[in-house]
Amino acid sequence: MKLMKGNDAVVRGAILAGCRAYYGYPITPASEIAESSAIYFPRVGGTFLQAESEIGAINMCYGAASAGQRVMTASSGPGISLMQEALSYAAGAELPFVLVDIMRAGPGLGNIAPEQADYFQVVKGGGHGSYRMLTLAPASVQEMCDLTFEAFDLADRYRNPVVVLADAFIGQMMEQVEFPEARHELPEKPWAVGPEAERRDNLISSIYLEPDDLEAHIRKLYAKYAVMEREEVRYESYLLDDAEQVLVGYGIVARVLKTVVDDARRKGIKVGLLRPITLWPFPTQAVAALAKQAREFLVVEASMGQMVEDVRLAVSGRVPVRFHGRVGGNVPTVREVLNLLLPHDAGTGANPITGSKAPEEAIHG
Amino acid sequence: MARDTFTKAECLYDRYVRKTKVEPDQVSTHYCPGCGHGNVHKFVAETIDEMGLQDRTIFISPVGCSVFGYYYFHLSNVQAAHGRAPAVATALKRAHPNSIVISYQGDGDLAGIGGNEMLHAANRGEPVTMIFINNAIYGMTGGQMAPTTLLGMKTATTPAGRTARNEGGPIRVVELLSKLDGPVYLERVALTDAKQIYRARAAVRKAIQNQVENRGFSLVEILAPCPTGWKMDPVDARHWIEETMMQVFPLGVTCDRTKEIAPSEAKPVPFVHTDLRALLDIEDESEGFAPNRTHSEGVERGVRLKVAGFGGQGILLLGQGLAECGMGDGYEVSWLPSYGPEMRGGTAHCHVRISERPIGSPLVAESDVLIAMNRPSLERFLPDLVPGGTVLYDSSLIPDGVARSDVRAVAIPATQIANELGSPRTANMVMAGAFARATELFTVDHLKASLPRFVKAKATLAVNETAIDRGAAHMEKLLETVMT
């Protein structure tokens, strides 16, 4: 066990998973990942290179993945924006690698404080064309290590980029971590290019000039994505069995919401938390099932409302879905969310826990 | 339309099986008649054959007319995004140092959209071979201006001719790269007549040989005809290179350090997977832990702590140390710092949670304990202290005390004590000692035993221990005063 920063745990998880190449470009609040990688990748005989840009870094990942290596990069908002073209190429060419996004506040240069507003560009795909990326959302330092570790297996299993989508707080905070056993053997990749006769026929490419060929290729990708949707959905349920109100949040927000649930339960309010661990594939069925039991959903994000769209699709109008978001580097607080939990006192309009009278104040969207 | 055909080199396909629709008799390429790409493909392939490199070579197809290079080369092939081939080449070569990586790019790809990737791959001296086709135009997209388009030249996007004022002049790549220390060999050649083609072939051979001998970055710029883009017949196109293009792009070697670098053998990288725990600094430290804490019955123990002060006071380390010690004692812990430029010269603070139960929010919006090491921090965070909470403040720097009567205010002259110890930077550990004694979440002895886990400079361990003792003793005295 070790007390460690989320960003440092990512690097340990990656190397234990057999990743031996890191290509990156500095950006707060993800820089510790590059800095730790600069120490540890060379120590295990791996490659560390600070690229000329995020465009360079992600295309280096494209190259290393073509060569069959387990490879990764990490960045934050502005850098992730620059990487979108290559992510589309990699999905098209079916290349496995891992991208870690330690989200900061936007748009534009925004600031370096935490936000969760890269959800759209990562989960919905900021690149061109029809493709998907498996997206894992850690909510603790332990998960920063574990999900990064597993991301490499998932990437190889599906021959697809996998994103670990975390926020600045999960990246910057320290918690205790236990480390998994190292991978001693990695999967064979007969499709990869390399200096061997049997690889001479191998071709890494996303071009299909004939419409019918490209359609067939995309349908093949989507058949693969359908398997992911069947096999890889993950979420954590916290006190949902009898919940009348369902909170939904991921990453640092889910941690805040856990405290909210504990505090509210102490007051006898039946509230529970659904924490998506895979953002794509999204736990749609779990949400849909809860929509039959719960009175309402409250989605909380450090954004102006991105994941809430997926919750609304899953709930499909059955019950109300409210949204609370904070942005700019502010993270929703326990008190704010408690204020939004019903029931408010019929007479005074005050919230029974916080005494606040203005639950609507903080609602957006 | 008649198409160029290749006399078959071993590493060119006889039938273009990588093409989506292969007609049985298909032996002609997709290139226009008189196109330079055909020539270059042919002698690149022949060179690979001659040198026996077919099984070791990884060919990178760019975006441009040669995007379909992989139709023809029977080699391991990677198709790269527009301009990114040098980045892709970098990682391919580092993954397989014993491979021969050939990056083949047009002028739009290499000098336009991919200018940065090209510049940096060259500057790093990546030991790969770059074949650069300069046809002064964007062929693939229908004859628009390239970075290498000549002044006055009419293209689809410079209908009145390129002007220096509007578009700038043509970029001379091998001259530009020759100013860098990275490249080993840079030469410009031209596909005009048999003699020049012979030279071009020799240059390509040298650029590949350099890679076989692991000497470093080599790039050959080839002035090549694009009769279609130039709207010329193939013969006129070759003349135009000689008469016009070569005036702007003189042939010759702009860099050759080949002889200065000894040949070596690039070896594959072994996969190291043993002793990882030691190499990664993650060996299990639980043995060093001393969980001497008995789990409390009934009351849950723990603290939501805010530590704040100015940068340089070791605020973050203080919080981290308390979390380390808590972890060693079997608590769940979290530590969340302020980070980034905010910390430079300004204030620093961190949220620490130590708890007997799994920690929900690591954010300490309401604190049970506040450690304030300067006045601005006290003012900023005191309102968040719960009624009945404890504030430990550095009374050396905050002489006028705490303006709240519903909290327990504890004055610790941390800076003064640290100064007395001759080590002003240990004021944070004085506070840590006081915290341990005040909260009794863990013992002062255990806190001292935890020091090596978060204090990296071993020489300072002793003075830090003393500081912890002094802080704890001061707290002890205050507690006695309260009791009596």
Ligand SMILES: Cc1ncc(C[n+]2csc(CCOP(=O)(O)OP(=O)(O)O)c2C)c(N)n1
């Ligand atoms: C990001 C992006 N922008 C634009 C294009 C369109 N495009 C394809 S090829 C090309 C120009 C290629 O010219 P060059 O590199 O000179 O090669 P040539 O066709 O002359 O051999 C352009 C602009 C693209 N594929 N991708």
Ligand code: SF4
């Ligand atoms: S457009 Fe120009 S570069 Fe492209 S194939 Fe035709 S002649 Fe060659």
